[in-house]
Amino acid sequence: MTHTFAALGEFGDAINFIFSSRENQRGAPVGGSHNLPLIWEHLKLCAVAMAAALVVALPLGLVLGHTGKGSFLAISTSNVGRAVPSVALIALFIAFLPGSPEFLNVTLALALLAIPPILTNTYVGVQQTDRDAVDAARGMGLSGYQIIRSIELPLALPLIFGGIKTSTVNVIATATIAPLVGVVTLGDPLVAFSVYGREGQIGASIIVAALAIAAEVGLSAVQNAVTPTGIKLERGAEGRARARFGLTKRRIQTAP
Amino acid sequence: MSLALLAQLKIQDRSSATSSCVESNGFCPQWIADNWERYKTPLIQHIELTLISVAIGFVIAFWLALLAHRRRWLIPPITQFTGILYTIPSVAAFFLLLPLTGRGSTTAVIALVAYTLLIIFRNVTTGLDGVPAEARDAGRGMGLTAHQLLWRVELPLALPEIMAGLRIAVTTTVGLTSLVFLAGAGGLGEAIFSDLQFRSNVVVAGGLCVLLAVVLDLLVLGVQTLLTPWTRAAAR
Amino acid sequence: MRTPSVILAAALAALSLGIAACGGDDEKSSESAATPAATATEAPSGQIVSNPDNAAIALKIGSKNFTEQKVLGEIYAQGLKAAGYDTSTDLNLGDQDTALAALKGGQIDAYPEYTGTALTAFFKKDAADLPKDPQAAYEQTKELFAADGITAFPPTPFTSSNEVAVTQETAEKYGLKNISDLSKVADQLTLYGSPECRKRMDCLLGLEEIYGLKFKKFVPVDVAQRHEVLSSGRADVSIVFTTDPQITRNKEVLLEDDKGMFPPYNPTLLMKTETADKAGADLATTIEEIQKPLTDDAMQELDARVDLDKKEPAEVAKEYLQETGLVK
Numbered sequence: 001m002t003h004t005f006a007a008l009g010e011f012g013d014a015i016n017f018i019f020s021s022r023e024n025q026r027g028a029p030v031g032g033s034h035n036l037p038l039i040w041e042h043l044k045l046c047a048v049a050m051a052a053a054l055v056v057a058l059p060l061g062l063v064l065g066h067t068g069k070g071s072f073l074a075i076s077t078s079n080v081g082r083a084v085p086s087v088a089l090i091a092l093f094i095a096f097l098p099g100s101p102e103f104l105n106v107t108l109a110l111a112l113l114a115i116p117p118i119l120t121n122t123y124v125g126v127q128q129t130d131r132d133a134v135d136a137a138r139g140m141g142l143s144g145y146q147i148i149r150s151i152e153l154p155l156a157l158p159l160i161f162g163g164i165k166t167s168t169v170n171v172i173a174t175a176t177i178a179p180l181v182g183v184v185t186l187g188d189p190l191v192a193f194s195v196y197g198r199e200g201q202i203g204a205s206i207i208v209a210a211l212a213i214a215a216e217v218g219l220s221a222v223q224n225a226v227t228p229t230g231i232k233l234e235r236g237a238e239g240r241a242r243a244r245f246g247l248t249k250r251r252i253q254t255a256p
Numbered sequence: 257m258s259l260a261l262l263a264q265l266k267i268q269d270r271s272s273a274t275s276s277c278v279e280s281n282g283f284c285p286q287w288i289a290d291n292w293e294r295y296k297t298p299l300i301q302h303i304e305l306t307l308i309s310v311a312i313g314f315v316i317a318f319w320l321a322l323l324a325h326r327r328r329w330l331i332p333p334i335t336q337f338t339g340i341l342y343t344i345p346s347v348a349a350f351f352l353l354l355p356l357t358g359r360g361s362t363t364a365v366i367a368l369v370a371y372t373l374l375i376i377f378r379n380v381t382t383g384l385d386g387v388p389a390e391a392r393d394a395g396r397g398m399g400l401t402a403h404q405l406l407w408r409v410e411l412p413l414a415l416p417e418i419m420a421g422l423r424i425a426v427t428t429t430v431g432l433t434s435l436v437f438l439a440g441a442g443g444l445g446e447a448i449f450s451d452l453q454f455r456s457n458v459v460v461a462g463g464l465c466v467l468l469a470v471v472l473d474l475l476v477l478g479v480q481t482l483l484t485p486w487t488r489a490a491a492r
Numbered sequence: 493m494r495t496p497s498v499i500l501a502a503a504l505a506a507l508s509l510g511i512a513a514c515g516g517d518d519e520k521s522s523e524s525a526a527t528p529a530a531t532a533t534e535a536p537s538g539q540i541v542s543n544p545d546n547a548a549i550a551l552k553i554g555s556k557n558f559t560e561q562k563v564l565g566e567i568y569a570q571g572l573k574a575a576g577y578d579t580s581t582d583l584n585l586g587d588q589d590t591a592l593a594a595l596k597g598g599q600i601d602a603y604p605e606y607t608g609t610a611l612t613a614f615f616k617k618d619a620a621d622l623p624k625d626p627q628a629a630y631e632q633t634k635e636l637f638a639a640d641g642i643t644a645f646p647p648t649p650f651t652s653s654n655e656v657a658v659t660q661e662t663a664e665k666y667g668l669k670n671i672s673d674l675s676k677v678a679d680q681l682t683l684y685g686s687p688e689c690r691k692r693m694d695c696l697l698g699l700e701e702i703y704g705l706k707f708k709k710f711v712p713v714d715v716a717q718r719h720e721v722l723s724s725g726r727a728d729v730s731i732v733f734t735t736d737p738q739i740t741r742n743k744e745v746l747l748e749d750d751k752g753m754f755p756p757y758n759p760t761l762l763m764k765t766e767t768a769d770k771a772g773a774d775l776a777t778t779i780e781e782i783q784k785p786l787t788d789d790a791m792q793e794l795d796a797r798v799d800l801d802k803k804e805p806a807e808v809a810k811e812y813l814q815e816t817g818l819v820k
Binding site for chain 3: 098099193
């Protein structure tokens with residue numbers, strides 16, 4: 001029983017750390033508003049990495065899915081990508097590009113991490129669009145680009161967003177180990193125990209978890225906003241829950 | 257205290273830089289051949305943690321899916337809950353568990369298990385949903401009870417989807433286990449981290465990780481083929 | 493239709509059994525109440541002799557997170573094992589605060605700490621109060637730890653201090669010889685150090701308060717990268733250790749501590765006093781024997797074998813014990 005109270009006490013200290021700043025021994029003010037630069041750096045890193053990944057993976061996935069070519073590439077990147085440890089990716093860039101700035105190295109590693117889920121999900125989403133709809137559109141004289149834009153993309157949105165959500169959460173998670181190589185994100189309290197203390201470690205973890213959940217919820221809201229009403233109406237409550245986490249039936253397996 | 261003269265350590269002359277592969281930080285196959293032993297313990301830790309976590313996650317998620325199969329109203333809340341566990345980054349989870357389970361493999365396993373729940377639950381549920389109504393009707397027509405129907409008709413037909421989920425869970429867990437060194441549980445991540453800038457080390461440890469994922473993935477695929485002789489192995 | 497279900501059920505059962513079989517965590521080591529009766533006699537060659545009475549004493553040796561610490565931890569563990577103790581290791585715990593917390597919390601039984609680090613980081617001594625003599629530094633450390641119920645064993649012969657290092661080019665470009673020479677150019681330079689450097693008086697904090705240096709930027713990186721960041725050009729200044737083999741190899745320049753910010757740093761093995769008392773007289777004598785050949789040159793050679801030759805700390809520790817004749 002005392003162990004549980006001790007644990008609750010530690011969580012209490014952690015919440016305190018998030019909201020009030022304090023002087024940790026000599027110098028080094030931490031906690032409270034001093035968490036903001038950490039949060040900012042974390043978000044900056046994730047935003048740049050995700051932007052880079054989207055710019056590469058979305059168009060590629062759309063084109064490959066539309067033409068049906070490159071299915072091996074699109075599917076295998078996900079399988080291999082899932083297995084590559086994030087630490088190894090970051091380590092690879094540090095080891096092979098020691099002279100380049102840390103921020104660039106980590107951004108590249110994170111972008112590489114983020115590409116596979118987006119690429120595979122976009123490809124599969126477009127690939128599995130109802131062929132009748134596409135044929136009808138072609139019969140109506142729509143060009144390839146128009147078909148992608150007005151038919152395949154809207155219908156593939158749940159899957160595409162599923163991929164974007166997975167990538168975003170992965171990137172937020174991996175950005176926590178960036179401080180080991182010099183990019184001071186929210187992971188700093190996790191690795192520098194002596195500067196932030198136990199309450200700092202737990203406090204930062206809470207913020208990271210909250211960030212990930214906020215990103216997930218935020219992206220779901222965006223998905224809801226951009227999905228055409230007609231497609232949304234098809235589903236009920238159960239369908240919406242399933243769509244959010246990808247429990248719809250698909251022939252090809254993708255990550256949630 | 258002994259007054260005997262102890263032999264001294266042999267000190268090498270290192271004043272001139274050598275051009276050895278290791279010193280110039282290239283990719284050194286000879287070093288790898290001589291030093292592969294140092295990856296044995298991390299690899300074994302990695303395998304153990306992955307298998308234990310996926311096994312526990314599978315048992316829990318499978319049971320949850322069976323529960324929800326007959327009580328459809330359970331699906332959204334379970335999906336939401338496992339979804340939240342899936343979203344919380346494992347690194348954050350290691351430190352959130354710190355006050356409760358401390359450092360070590362227990363914390364690592366709990367975090368890894370939490371991550372697999374959504375994937376497996378989702379696939380078992382989808383698999384069971386995908387069983388054709390005709391198969392169920394035929395089973396009922398033959399006089400099977402609900403329990404027999406589940407184990408003799410629905411689950412076998414759902415197997416490809418379940419196995420596909422297991423494959424994703426296994427490969428993702430192999431990747432995640434590379435982070436458990438932050439919780440003090442070793443693994444190949446520890447090996448990578450022990451010398452971050454030595455290229456041969458990073459390539460070998462990272463490569464072993466990917467190799468492990470491929471091997472486990474193929475193993476599950478093999479089990480799936482064995483258990484479902486009537487279908488071709490599902491496309492990846 | 494029956495066979496696949498049976499196999500499926502069997503597979504699940506096997507998995508569950510497997511989970512049950514694969515055990516849980518290691519528990520922390522427990523100590524026996526018995527004290528060994530006789531001390532070991534020494535072989536004339538200085539070799540450590542095993543005393544079977546020690547086998548009842550279990551000792552877990554920990555270490556901090558850089559090469560020298562891991563080598564030291566292995567040397568103590570293997571040396572004490574040769575004396576008959578039941579030793580195990582839990583190396584690479586983290587920075588000094590993490591290691592001390594592990595010692596006090598019982599996760600480990602002992603780890604080697606530097607007298608200078610203890611005085612500045614744990615006991616918050618002002619630079620002005622720091623003793624210059626290594627023996628005096630040890631005596632002070634021993635006293636302060638004793639008040640906490642921790643025994644600090646006699647120190648090793650070698651000393652390994654924090655140092656401020658720059659590349660030869662940087663030293664020539666700005667005419668740097670002492671740390672105070674940095675005051676003119678610090679605002680143009682980036683300093684790289686370990687994460688805990690930010691709050692240590694024998695690191696960034698001391699450089700800011702004692703030397704009044706305001707660097708352009710401080711970047712925390714894992715301590716293992718302290719030389720890489722200099723040679724790759726990312727860092728203008730880095731904090732390194734005296735025994736690092738990379739200093740001579742990369743021709744780095746160590747700036748003189750003209751204001752006396754750095755205390756002496758000799759490793760001393762820390763152990764809770766109650767654990768030390770139960771371990772018997774062999775403990776202190778074996779530790780002294782193990783440490784005798786550890787000169788500055790010897791430690792630098794051992795560090796080089798790990799950092800440059802890429803050998804494992806355990807292997808290097810074994811070589812040390814064998815080459816010095818401590819262990820056959």
